[in-house]
């Protein structure tokens with residue numbers, strides 16, 4: 001059978017209409033003017049500017065447990081009316097004044113991201129977040145909307161811990177002009193408010209780091225909230241055309257109305273400039289699309305040019321490893337300590 005698909009048409013539209021807010025600055029002043037326009041357009045595309053604040057929201061402590069070198073506190077906090085974010089706060093024995101938000105990726109939620117067993121009682125491996133906490137950092141790991149304790153009706157129940165409701169949420173959100181990723185960014189902003197209010201934490205030394213879907217949340221959040229002092233993404237920094245437009249079966253939280261018409265990944269990276277930004281990518285990460293690591297390098301160049309314009313080229317790093325869609329973490333500890341301590 002001959003199939004008459006829309007893929008060529010999607011490419012044609014992308015090539016004709018993409019990136020209205022492409023990074024085009026040449027110095028600090030033009031960078032700032034570009035940031036104002038591009039960040040407003042991106043905020044609108046993902047519906048962040050339509051989120052509804054909750055006045056005076058307080059995090060409520062649900063339970064806590066002691067582990068070697070840290071205490072894990074389990075909280076719930078209302079972030080929009082009737083929207084509740086559950087999260088873990090890892091409290092270090094010897095705080096160093098800095099903190100890291102650690103949003104999780106797909107295939108689990110905050111427990112899996114931090115290395116805890118599904119029953120939450122034991123630590124199954126020394127995760128990035130736990131090792132950071134043992135070095136003195138406060139670490140906050142939320143459940144993303146539609147994941148973990150926040151799964152919607154169709155994905156609830158034992159044995160479904162690795163599932164999420166992002167596709168269903170996208171379908172529900174999109175007709176209201178909002179998106180899952182917009183809500184996730186809003187929630188990270190509220191988590192930042194909470195962590196920044198901790199006596200032992202300096203609000204100017206809070207970073208955000210995540211793998212895959214956690215990297216996705218990290219770059220949108222760090223681009224749109226300039227309080228974030230440092231950003232780390234692993235397995236999520238590639239051009240939209242090959243990675244998303246041509247791989248539309250990816251999770252619904254990757255997509256937003258008018259996203260491709262607004263910016264590309266490198267432009268979002270440029271919004272993080274001049275703040276420290278660490279990107280990790282695997283040469284065999286198939287999520288980058290058919291052009292592979294070149295689809296990362298071309299976007300990195302866009303972000304890199306913003307750092308150069310702001311005289312901060314040393315603040316952005318791309319580390320390429322030989323693996324696939326995995327977190328390796330090499331050089332990260334040093335990068336974090338250098339910029340947050």
Ligand SMILES: [Zn+2]
Nearest residue numbers: 166251252253
């Ligand atoms: Zn998702």
